[in-house]
Amino acid sequence: xxxxQESGPGLVKPSETLSLTCAVxxxxxxxxxxxxxxxxxxxxxxxxxxxxNHSGSTYYNPSLKSRVIISVDTSKNQFSxxxxxxxxxxxxxxxxxxxxxxxxxxWGQGTLVTVSS
Amino acid sequence: EILLTQSPATLSLSPGERxxxxxxxxxxxxxxxxxxxxxxGQAPRLLIYDASNRATxxxxxxxxxxxxxxxxxxISSLEPEDFAVYYCQQRYNWPLxxxxxxxxxxx
Numbered sequence: 001x002x003x004x005q006e007s008g009p010g011l012v013k014p015s016e017t018l019s020l021t022c023a024v025x026x027x028x029x030x031x032x033x034x035x036x037x038x039x040x041x042x043x044x045x046x047x048x049x050x051x052x053n054h055s056g057s058t059y060y061n062p063s064l065k066s067r068v069i070i071s072v073d074t075s076k077n078q079f080s081x082x083x084x085x086x087x088x089x090x091x092x093x094x095x096x097x098x099x100x101x102x103x104x105x106x107w108g109q110g111t112l113v114t115v116s117s
Numbered sequence: 118e119i120l121l122t123q124s125p126a127t128l129s130l131s132p133g134e135r136x137x138x139x140x141x142x143x144x145x146x147x148x149x150x151x152x153x154x155x156x157x158g159q160a161p162r163l164l165i166y167d168a169s170n171r172a173t174x175x176x177x178x179x180x181x182x183x184x185x186x187x188x189x190x191x192i193s194s195l196e197p198e199d200f201a202v203y204y205c206q207q208r209y210n211w212p213l214x215x216x217x218x219x220x221x222x223x224x
Contacts, residue, residue, distance in 0.1 A: 046153075046161065046204055046215040061212040062118075095160055102208035103151045105172060107160035 002026035004096050004108035011114050012090075018083040018113055022096030029072060030054045034099035035079045037070060039092040040110075047092075051099050052079055086115045119143055119207050121216035129224040136192040138219045140205035145185045149209040152181055152190045155218075156201045164203075165190060195221070 008020035022035065029035060036051040050060040052070045060068050064083070072079040083090060093112050097104035120143040130136055140150065148168040153161035163172040165181035168188060178193045192199055200223050205216040 045217045046206075048213040048215070051213075059211060063212070102149075102213055103163060103166050103206065104153075104161070105163040105166075107162070110160050 002098060002106055004098065004106065006094060006096050006108045006111040008111060008113070010112060011116065012086055013117050014087055014115055015085055018081070018086050018090060018094075018115075020081045020094055020096075020111065020113070021078055022080070022108060023076075023078045024098070025077070027098070028074075029077050029079065030074045034102075035072065036097050036099040036104060037081045038095045038097060038104065038107075039090075040095070041089075041092045049081065049083075049094075051102075088115050091115045118212055119146060119210055119214050121205050121207060121214055123203075123205060123216035123219045125219060126217070127220045127222060129222050130195055131224045132195050132197055134195050136190075136195055136199070136221055138190040138192075138203055138221070140183075140188040140190070140216050142186045142188075142207060146207040146209035148184045149207055150181075150183070150188050151206045151208065152179075153204045153206065154199075154201050155204065156198075161204060192221075 003025045005023045012018045034051045034053045037049040050070045052058045067084045069082040093110040095110045097107045122141045124139045150168050152165040155161040169181045180191045202218045202220045204218045
């Protein structure tokens with residue numbers, strides 16, 4: 001059974017860097033699927049952040065590209081998100097997902113990150 | 118960027134009724150459109166991919182249709198567990214984008 005689990009701080013100060021990790025189980029990241037990050041501000045819709053494959057090839061949303069780095073650690077079967085210079089507008093539930101031909105399936109349970117001093 | 122517009126924003130129906138949700142793209146996405154269901158406090162779940170293919174384990178009451186710019190998700194007979202928010206998503210072009218969602222609520 002494929003499962004993904006996000007982890008990381010629930011509170012980040014403005015101007016700092018948000019860092020999250022997604023632990024994958026039930027399949028190997030090296031098998032060829034991409035992995036992706038999606039976020040959802042409270043009470044709002046979904047926004048794709050970016051995707052990465054096992055060799056480190058990345059695609060980012062242009063709206064966030066200047067602040068985002070997604071990386072992969074195949075030895076730990078996990079991938080990570082770094083979002084720099086955060087503001088209150090970055091407060092959201094952050095989801096990781098396996099990406100199957102650019103659709104998201106399945107998703108992690110999500111983790112709420114609040115940006116506040 | 119391809120904009121996806123979902124309508125209506127809210128659909129009020131009773132269990133057993135038929136639900137018809139719309140997703141319109143700002144330019145053609147061929148058949149590269151997916152639908153997701155999200156219940157309160159839960160992550161989205163893939164229902165339909167490539168416009169009309171049900172994902173694994175999705176009941177037959179869910180069906181998708183359309184191509185180009187106009188797509189429809191139909192729930193043939195609403196079950197109590199189907200009341201949720203539904204999102205469409207295109208994979209035709211970067212960046213991947215989602216629609217704003219349709220909430221299906223109990224009337």
